[in-house]
Structure formats: C-alpha cells, structure tokens
Amino acid sequence: MSNDHLLSSYDYHLPGDLIAQNPMIPRDRSRLLVIDSPKTHIHSVFWELPKLLLPGDLLVFNNTRVIPARLYGKKSTGAPVEILLLEEKEPLCWLGLVKPGKRFKIGSEIYFKLDNNDDDQNNFLVATVVDRDEETGGRLLKFKTDSVDLFWEKIEKIGQIPFPPYVTESEANPSQYQTIYAEKPGAVAAPTAGLHFTEELLEKLQQKGINQAYVTLHVGLGTFRPVDIENIKEHKMHQEWIEVPEITIDKIKKTKANGGRVIAVGTTVVRSLEGTAKATEMEGKQGLKPFRGKTDIFIYPGYSWRVIDGLITNFHLPKSSLLMLVSALIGRERLLDLYQNAIQEKYRFYSFGDAMLILL
Structure with missing residues (x-):
C-alpha cells in the first residue's frame, strides 16, 4: 500500500507554543506561506494577497455562520449537562x-434557563432526548418551542460560540471566530481560512479585478472528526450540508472560460465545489450544476481535481482529513516539508493561526 494511504504518514510534531490562542489584529496581518511553483515557496503576509493574485481570478468563500452551539443545562433532577449541537x-x-452521556437516556428532558433571574417554567427552553446516534455516540434532541425563529432567538440567549478544544487560553471574543461575510447560520466551527479577510482587503481585491463568489457548507462533524483507521481509504466521512448556487456556478464557468483561476478560500469550499462536481457526475450530467444537499466527499492523494485551481488554507492538525486534502493538491511529502519549514519559521498554527496560499 502507498504511504499516501497510511494514516501514520500524516503525522508531525508541533510545539505547543505554536498553537495560536488568539487571532491577529487586524485580521489580515497574519503570515502567508505562498506556494506558486512545483519546488519553491515564499514567505509573505496576508494583506499582500491582491499582489499575489491576477485580475480575472475568482475567490470562492464559505458564507456559513457559526451558531452558539454549546449549551449548558440541567436535568429535572438538577444534574448539570453539556451539549454541543452538531447538525x-x-x-x-x-x-x-453530550456530557455526561449516561445522563442522556431516551425520554430524558433537559432544561436550559433563559434568564438567570427568573425560575418561572416559561423561562426555560426544554429538549427531549428522542434517540441515540450510533455513529457519533451523540443524541437526537427535540426542542419544545413554538417556531424555528423562536428557537434561534432562545439559542442566541443561552448558547456559547464553541472554540476548538486546542484553544484553551484565548482572549478572543465570539465575533473574532466569525468571518466578516458570515451570513447563513448552521456551522459549529468557523471556516477558518476566511478569518484573515477584512473589509478593506476585500475591497482592494475587487479593485484589482479579482472576483468573489459564495457557497455554503455548515461546518460540522465531517470536517473535524479524526481519521482513526490506518488505511485511510476505508475512512468514511460524515455528511455535511452544502449549497452551491447558480450564480456561483456561472461565475466559475465564466472564470475558466476567460482563463482565470478558481481559488477556494478554505477546505470547506473545496469540499463544496468538488462535492458538487461529484454529485453532477453521479447524476450523469455534463459540466457543473447548482447543488443543494449533502456531501461526504473525502479527498486524499490520487484525487482527480475537477474545479479548483488554488487554495487558501490554514495549517491543519496531524492525521486529519484536512491534511490529506491539502496533500492531494501538492503532494504529502512536500506538504510535510512545508509544515516543517513553517514550524522553523515560527508560524502560528490552527484556527487562529497563519495561512497558506497554494496556486496550481
């Protein structure tokens, strides 16, 4: 079996002090490792992105919005519980x-207090455990409220934006874990490559003739669930909901027809676009069609690219499916060499860290 298909081949050691705990201020002051040739790379900063792209290129962003998905409640007995909404x-x-799992038996009711100063029964959002999910070990929770709009209103009151587990000493506020173009709520983690963009940077890109388009992938378990099997080809991705609208498809086709490059801002955009291409092919259709539905696409070395010509991405965890996706773009050995160089240069890693620009 090829080393590219072995989980152990995607391991590397990262000193703990390189795990970014806080974002850069301003956002576009992050460092940027640029790979624009088969053998060389340069060190830059994110605000120089307009100089690195060409008029006619298309940046595709994920406009999902992180929801306050971490909830703290109590059972009728008063026992405290914690829930991370996934999907x-x-x-x-x-x-x-759910934590602790043994307290979440089917039929159990969980009470979330809306206002700390009021113990009236109308001051609670109530959820009932209706089933167990064998794949994740989680629970299906049915919330009792009059409407979806009222549900979101209550979640905004009681929920917390969930930072990644490796962000343990952060002073960031929740708005710093949202992209500036976040629009459609549904993600439980941010599409972090987009965190580097500011309004001023987007305006400079537009002024240079670099176009913009949007997809939606609600980041969930499929993105951050670890790969735990040595033969990675046997790994099954959890499905995630995506939407690639007609206006984005039209911009992609126009870009390619005019010789421009389609550059994904983040691995979630890669999965959205390549997942849409896969869905189009499975329907027996030609070209790229708008798509709204689930994708479980898993990209690793050997993948035949259909849509993207480049990628902006952060640095990813060892043995993660995201590391495999980026390896499919430039090669596993080269990617790990670049990671070692980034470590030597003291780049900041993971969600609040620095970025890479890969141009094919």
Whole structure:
C-alpha cells in the first residue's frame, strides 16, 4: 500500500507554543506561506494577497455562520449537562454530542434557563432526548418551542460560540471566530481560512479585478472528526450540508472560460465545489450544476481535481482529513516539508493561526 494511504504518514510534531490562542489584529496581518511553483515557496503576509493574485481570478468563500452551539443545562433532577449541537436533522430536532452521556437516556428532558433571574417554567427552553446516534455516540434532541425563529432567538440567549478544544487560553471574543461575510447560520466551527479577510482587503481585491463568489457548507462533524483507521481509504466521512448556487456556478464557468483561476478560500469550499462536481457526475450530467444537499466527499492523494485551481488554507492538525486534502493538491511529502519549514519559521498554527496560499 502507498504511504499516501497510511494514516501514520500524516503525522508531525508541533510545539505547543505554536498553537495560536488568539487571532491577529487586524485580521489580515497574519503570515502567508505562498506556494506558486512545483519546488519553491515564499514567505509573505496576508494583506499582500491582491499582489499575489491576477485580475480575472475568482475567490470562492464559505458564507456559513457559526451558531452558539454549546449549551449548558440541567436535568429535572438538577444534574448539570453539556451539549454541543452538531447538525439540524429536521426542524427543531438536532444531533448533539453530550456530557455526561449516561445522563442522556431516551425520554430524558433537559432544561436550559433563559434568564438567570427568573425560575418561572416559561423561562426555560426544554429538549427531549428522542434517540441515540450510533455513529457519533451523540443524541437526537427535540426542542419544545413554538417556531424555528423562536428557537434561534432562545439559542442566541443561552448558547456559547464553541472554540476548538486546542484553544484553551484565548482572549478572543465570539465575533473574532466569525468571518466578516458570515451570513447563513448552521456551522459549529468557523471556516477558518476566511478569518484573515477584512473589509478593506476585500475591497482592494475587487479593485484589482479579482472576483468573489459564495457557497455554503455548515461546518460540522465531517470536517473535524479524526481519521482513526490506518488505511485511510476505508475512512468514511460524515455528511455535511452544502449549497452551491447558480450564480456561483456561472461565475466559475465564466472564470475558466476567460482563463482565470478558481481559488477556494478554505477546505470547506473545496469540499463544496468538488462535492458538487461529484454529485453532477453521479447524476450523469455534463459540466457543473447548482447543488443543494449533502456531501461526504473525502479527498486524499490520487484525487482527480475537477474545479479548483488554488487554495487558501490554514495549517491543519496531524492525521486529519484536512491534511490529506491539502496533500492531494501538492503532494504529502512536500506538504510535510512545508509544515516543517513553517514550524522553523515560527508560524502560528490552527484556527487562529497563519495561512497558506497554494496556486496550481
């Protein structure tokens, strides 16, 4: 079996002090490792992105918005519990990871207090455990409220934006874990490559003739779930909901027809675009069509690229599916060499860290 298909081949050691705990201020002052040839790379900063791209290029962003998905509540007995909402299965019914699991038996009711100063029964959002999810070990929770709009109103009151588990000493506020173009709520983690953009940078890109388009992928378990099997080809990705609208498809086609490059801002955009291409092919259709639905696409070395010509991405965890995706773009050995160089140069890693620009 090729080393590219072995989980152990995607390991590397990262000193703990290089895990970024806080974002850069301003956002576009992050460092940028630029790979624009088969063998060389340069060190830059993110605000210089307009100089690195060409008029006619297309940047595709993920406009998902992180929801306050971490909830703290109590059972009727008063026992404290914690829930991380993962995915809306149907209106007012959510899959969530739960702590401690033994307290979440089917039929259990969980109470979330809306206002600390009021113990009236109307001051609680109530969820009932309706099923267990064998794949994740989580629970399906049915929330009792009059409407979806009222549900979101209450979640905004009681929920917290969930920072990644390796961000343990952060002074960041929740707005710093949202992209400036976040629009459609549904993600439980930010599409972090987009965190580097400011309004001023987007304006400079537009002034140079670098176009912009949007997709939606609600970042969930599929993005950050670890790969835990040595033969990575046997790994099954959790499905995530995506939407690639017609206006974005039209911009992609126009860009390619005019000789421009389609550059994904983040691995979630890669999965959205390449997942859409896969869905189009599976329907027996030609070209790229708008798509709205689920994708479980898993990209690793050997993948045949269909849509993207470049990628902006942060630095990813060892043995992660995201590291495999980027390896499919420039090669595993080269990527790990670049990571070692970034470590030597003291780049900041992971969600609040620095970025890479890869141009094919």
